Amino acid sequence: MxxxxxxxxxxxxxxxxxxxxxxxxxxxxxxxxxxxxxxxxxxxxxxxxxxxxxxxxxxxxxxxxxxxxxxxxxxxxxxxxxxxxxxxxxxxxxxxxxxxxxxxxxxxxxxxxxxxxxxxxxxxxxxxxxxxxxxxxxxxxxxxxxxxxxxxxxxxxxxxxxxxxxxxxxxxxxxxxxxxxxxxxxxxxxxxxxxxxxxxxxxxxxxxxxxxxxxxxxxxxxxxxxxxxxxxxxxxxxxxxxxxxxxxxxxxxxxxxxxxxxxxxxxxxxxxxxxxxxxxxxxxxxxxxxxxxxxxxxxxxxxxxxxxxxxxxxxxxxxxxxxxxxxxxxxxxxxxxxxxxxxxxxxxxxxxxxxxxxxxxKHFISAFGEHVIAEEVEGALQDAMKEFPEVAVTEFTVAPYVSPDAGASYHEWLIAFAQAPQEPEQFAKALDVHLRKRNAYYDDLIAGNILSTLKVTALAPNAFQEYMKQQGKLGGQNKVPRLSNDRTLADGLLANL
The missing domain is CATH 3.40.50 (Rossmann fold)
Structure with a gap:
């Protein structure tokens, strides 16, 4: 010593x-x-x-x-x-x-x-x-x-x-x-x-x-x-x-x-x-x-x-x-x-x-009155990953998708997978179930057909890094927002696909 x-x-x-x-x-x-x-x-x-x-x-x-x-x-x-x-x-x-x-x-x-x-x-x-x-x-x-x-x-x-x-x-x-x-x-x-x-x-x-x-x-x-x-x-x-x-x-x-x-x-x-x-x-x-x-x-x-x-x-x-x-x-x-x-x-x-x-x-989603916060999405992801142990995530964010059609709006989860789920649809369903358990308002919106169940968009492992680089924010002091009440970040990421 x-x-x-x-x-x-x-x-x-x-x-x-x-x-x-x-x-x-x-x-x-x-x-x-x-x-x-x-x-x-x-x-x-x-x-x-x-x-x-x-x-x-x-x-x-x-x-x-x-x-x-x-x-x-x-x-x-x-x-x-x-x-x-x-x-x-x-x-x-x-x-x-x-x-x-x-x-x-x-x-x-x-x-x-x-x-x-x-x-x-x-x-x-x-x-x-x-x-x-x-x-x-x-x-x-x-x-x-x-x-x-x-x-x-x-x-x-x-x-x-x-x-x-x-x-x-x-x-x-x-x-x-x-x-x-x-x-x-x-x-x-x-x-x-x-x-x-x-x-x-x-x-x-x-x-x-x-x-x-x-x-x-x-x-x-x-x-x-x-x-x-x-x-x-x-x-x-x-x-x-x-x-x-x-x-x-x-x-x-x-x-x-x-x-x-x-x-x-x-x-x-x-x-x-x-x-x-x-x-x-x-x-x-x-x-x-x-x-x-x-x-x-x-x-x-x-x-x-x-x-x-x-x-x-x-x-x-x-x-x-x-x-x-x-x-x-x-x-x-x-x-x-x-x-x-x-x-x-x-x-x-x-x-x-x-x-x-x-x-x-400032990081929440309440586009439909659900007021989902970071603790809830992070907890839901953690619970879903326990059910799908092969999954490894490098980064993620969640944004609302607002549709003019009744019942067609949803939360979009943009996830950069280091290891994607073997059953993507089942993983998304598990994610939705765990979020509904954590947020009663979100659960009511799904149950009342105001919202569709969430959708997962899989991104490349380095997708967030590439986006942050384009924004001049690549570095050890910059963090990706977990949630946004608009689609600025989501659309920026999708534009790079």
Whole structure:
């Protein structure tokens, strides 16, 4: 056992002890954070506009600060971007995390001196929890790969700006940096396919022990390695034993990924975003993600059905229930106030407060009043694949097909199969049955002949990759929407057939 692996164990024990202190009383930790945020934000432009000095509790905060998204805060963001100080948080941000938006164009999310530790500590806490639980730390003695965006930064009003993953790259601890791959030069390559080939050149003969990235892009990395070597990943990287991922539900990719590896490896799911690091998996046998209740973010939870109400119910960690879909709202020391990140979550347990990401507020189908969400289509696909074990999926999306003829409309599932079902029609029927079980409104529409049963359109394994390439979105930071309420994505994919 190397020095890093050996020294990580007492560090993991210390981190676990600290974790227990807030994990058992998250409401107290959250209350302290809210008080701190209000105190520090009181003299900012936003704090003055919303009378932070007069706010005594969460109820008064919820009355003073509305729930909104990037668009709602954009006038303040624009002032920060122009170089004004003390707008949303004292001083100026350290960075802008640059990300694409649907209505706002490019978004510039501030990262401050106070919020930077949240982004860094999330991944660190996830790894230390894993070490404490399993006793396995040998991965620290090998090479670690993080499939990420370019670490090259540009200046916007004197503030370093770039992709979040590229920014985080500058804050990888020194004791890990010397074993981190790919090299800085390779990480700066813009074209994803060129970059992937360069990453393979640098890693293929190394002792890789940890691989981290969004599952579909890690799968691309594996596919290229197998095409080059003719070997499974376990034979190329025999010491690879830990996969860290986030950004999308792993379930649809699990079978294909493990088939590529050739054996099961431990995995850790994380819940990061440009706006913050929110939760991580702290136990191998529990898929729930532990909410980071003591990391500079005050969380609120709005029942999904109330999200578009003028004054929705805003719950704290002390008030949430399990098995209810909530819109996740954050208030942070990056100067984000009443900010909806667009994700929906569902708590799987309380004390400790663990959750799963159930979908996106904007990613749903309700063309016929069914309001099908990502959690339901991903669950239906997972259940159908259990009945058809030969099936392997690389990517999929679902869109409505609206017909002028009564009863002729349906949901179209566009699925890129790595291994197609032997009985396609039976697979589609199973998919439909499982979706009907998960969504009563969809079931009623089928039963009432308002909708026809879903149809599956099989695509080539690389169909989504080719489409994303055409859109200039091929790369480790871009994700395919699971559902759309229109046919823009579906028609784009079909145009390539």
């Amino acid at each position: 190397g020095v890093k692996a050996f020294l990580s164990k007492p560090l993991a024990a210390l981190a676990h002890s600290r974790q227990q202190s807030w994990m058992q009383n998250p409401a107290e930790a959250q209350q302290k954070i809210l008080q701190n945020l209000l105190q520090k934000g009181a003299n900012t432009a936003f704090g003055k506009d919303h009378h932070f000095k007069d706010i005594q509790n969460h109820q008064e905060f919820a009355q003073a600060v509305p729930v909104g998204d990037y668009e709602a805060l954009k006038p303040y963001f624009d002032r920060v971007k122009e170089g004004e100080k003390n707008v949303l948080w004292p001083g100026q941000p350290l960075y802008f995390a640059k990300t694409s938006g649907t209505t706002s164009g490019t978004k510039y999310i501030p990262i401050t001196q106070d919020s930077m530790p949240n982004h860094v500590s999330g991944g660190k806490s996830a790894l230390l929890s894993y070490i404490h639980e399993t006793g396995r730390s040998q991965f620290l003695d090998g090479k670690l790969i993080f499939l990420s965006g370019s670490p090259e930064l540009e200046k916007v009003s004197g503030i370093n700006t770039g992709r979040l993953s590229g920014i985080i790259n500058h804050h990888v601890p020194g004791y890990l940096r010397r074993d981190q791959l790919p090299s800085y030069k390779t990480n700066c390559i813009d074209d994803w396919e060129t970059k992937l080939d360069a990453i393979i050149n640098e890693t293929i003969d190394q002792r890789m022990t940890l691989i981290s990235g969004i599952p579909p892009w890690v799968q691309m990395y594996f596919d290229k390695i197998m095409a080059r070597t003719g070997k499974q990943i376990k034979d190329v990287f025999p010491d690879f034993n830990l996969f860290v991922y986030g950004g999308v539900n792993f379930a649809p990719y699990r079978a294909k990924l493990y088939e590529s590896i050739g054996r099961k490896v431990d995995s850790i799911e994380t819940f990061p975003a440009s706006e913050g690091f929110f939760a991580y998996q702290n136990l191998q046998e529990d898929p729930g993600l532990l909410l980071m209740a003591d990391s500079g973010i005050f969380f609120e939870f709005v029942p999904v059905e109330e999200f578009h109400n003028p004054n929705p119910t805003r719950l704290t960690v002390a008030e949430v229930k399990t098995d209810v879909n909530y819109a996740l709202i954050i208030n942070s020391n990056a100067g984000l106030w009443g900010y909806s990140i667009g994700d929906t979550v569902k708590f799987t347990s309380l004390f400790p407060h663990k959750l799963v990401v159930s979908g996106r507020l």
